[in-house]
Amino acid sequence: MIEKDYERKYMYAVRYELIKTCKQTGARLGRLHTPHGVIETPIFMPVGTQATVKAMTPEELKDIGSQIILSNTYHLYMRPGHDLIERAGGLHKFMNWDKPILTDSGGFQVFSLGPLRKIKEEGVEFRSHLDGSKHFLSPEKATEIQNALGSDIIMAFDECAPYPADRQYVKNSLERTTRWLERCKAAHKYPERQALFGIVQGGMYKELREQSAREITAIDLPGYAIGGLSVGEPKEMMYEVLDYTVPLLPEDKPRYLMGVGSPDDLLEGVLRGIDMFDCVLPTRIARNGTAMTSQGKVVVRNASYAEDFTSLDPECDCYTCRNYTKAYLRHLIKCNEILGARLLTIHNLHFLLKLMENVREAIREDRLLDYKKDFFEKYYGK
Numbered sequence: 406m407i408e409k410d411y412e413r414k415y416m417y418a419v420r421y422e423l424i425k426t427c428k429q430t431g432a433r434l435g436r437l438h439t440p441h442g443v444i445e446t447p448i449f450m451p452v453g454t455q456a457t458v459k460a461m462t463p464e465e466l467k468d469i470g471s472q473i474i475l476s477n478t479y480h481l482y483m484r485p486g487h488d489l490i491e492r493a494g495g496l497h498k499f500m501n502w503d504k505p506i507l508t509d510s511g512g513f514q515v516f517s518l519g520p521l522r523k524i525k526e527e528g529v530e531f532r533s534h535l536d537g538s539k540h541f542l543s544p545e546k547a548t549e550i551q552n553a554l555g556s557d558i559i560m561a562f563d564e565c566a567p568y569p570a571d572r573q574y575v576k577n578s579l580e581r582t583t584r585w586l587e588r589c590k591a592a593h594k595y596p597e598r599q600a601l602f603g604i605v606q607g608g609m610y611k612e613l614r615e616q617s618a619r620e621i622t623a624i625d626l627p628g629y630a631i632g633g634l635s636v637g638e639p640k641e642m643m644y645e646v647l648d649y650t651v652p653l654l655p656e657d658k659p660r661y662l663m664g665v666g667s668p669d670d671l672l673e674g675v676l677r678g679i680d681m682f683d684c685v686l687p688t689r690i691a692r693n694g695t696a697m698t699s700q701g702k703v704v705v706r707n708a709s710y711a712e713d714f715t716s717l718d719p720e721c722d723c724y725t726c727r728n729y730t731k732a733y734l735r736h737l738i739k740c741n742e743i744l745g746a747r748l749l750t751i752h753n754l755h756f757l758l759k760l761m762e763n764v765r766e767a768i769r770e771d772r773l774l775d776y777k778k779d780f781f782e783k784y785y786g787k
């Protein structure tokens with residue numbers, strides 16, 4: 406009886422609440438209700454590929470306002486193994502993160518392995534990036550792994566076509582991705598508490614994107630992602646694909662643009678009606694000594710900062726900007742000190758999370774275009 410009642414009440418693990426659509430653009434303000442809490446959208450999701458957002462503790466992530474983080478099926482399957490994480494009580498418990506988690510399906514990661522992999526209808530055969538051992542990922546296997554991890558949002562196992570790719574290849578690949586989505590949905594053990602998102606493919610071809618969007622959204626799911634972008638194509642091309650793909654997605658479900666991104670791409674994506682983003686950019690460039698600041702990019706490694714005893718970003722109130730100077734951060738990065746990676750990661754994530762908070766406020770007040778104009782002038786000087 407309880408099972409029945411539970412199922413009836415929660416048709417989906419994740420429910421999207423559309424609060425407002427911006428009058429000036431296609432931007433939306435929303436809330437994503439999940440079993441581990443409510444997420445205000447548009448949202449940027451820090452990437453924690455191997456069950457950790459590199460250099461950050463969960464408390465630090467919460468302090469800077471992270472509402473949800475991303476982890477990765479491929480990496481966790483390879484090491485330490487999804488079965489171990491399941492025995493540990495699931496990914497939330499294993500990594501001591503009690504807010505929402507989204508896991509990518511491994512599709513993109515396996516395809517990034519390049520020649521080390523063979524794609525068949527059944528799934529993808531590949532060699533481990535760790536020890537070269539042979540493995541096989543299928544829609545069923547990728548779903549089983551994510552069921553074991555217990556993430557709140559699980560991604561369909563798809564094929565992200567490379568860029569550039571010829572039309573016929575992209576067509577065959579998007580049609581296989583649709584068949585794989587059906588298999589993921591059939592294999593999914595816990596739809597009442599883990600939301601399966603479908604992923605639209607179709608490369609940079611308008612008719613193929615329309616075909617994929619039709620096929621993927623014909624399968625009733627709690628959310629949909631746009632894949633196959635941020636794969637090396639020119640920015641303008643990505644924006645054009647979004648222009649004609651986003652309107653094909655249902656308004657009452659969240660839209661997730663995978664692998665994006667930089668401040669300009671986040672703003673351009675929000676303007677076109679995207680609700681969710683993820684990217685390794687802020688954390689990766691932090692470890693290499695580059696900061697995103699209100700005055701634009703600052704490469705603290707540069708000699709010009711050797712005796713710059715001012716804050717990294719005068720307009721930022723994060724822990725790093727309140728307590729350290731550019732000279733000290735440069736010193737840490739030059740010495741490859743772990744604290745350098747930590748302090749710049751704290752700042753960069755805070756910067757993007759604050760950007761998204763400002764974006765939500767601008768949508769609320771119908772002034773997103775003005776906000777974007779001011780931001781671009783300060784950050785890009787244009």
Ligand SMILES: N#Cc1ccc(CCNc2nc3cc4nc(N)[nH]c(=O)c4cc3[nH]2)cc1
Pocket residue numbers: 509510511512513514560561563564565566604631632633634635636663664665684685686689690
């Ligand atoms: N630093 C840095 C940096 C490194 C890589 C990138 C590109 C990330 N782009 C990207 N991630 C993706 C994940 C994806 N996952 C799946 N399952 N499917 C995709 O089509 C897909 C497409 C993606 N495109 C962007 C910045």
Ligand SMILES: [Zn+2]
Pocket residue numbers: 717718721722723724725726727751752755
């Ligand atoms: Zn800061």
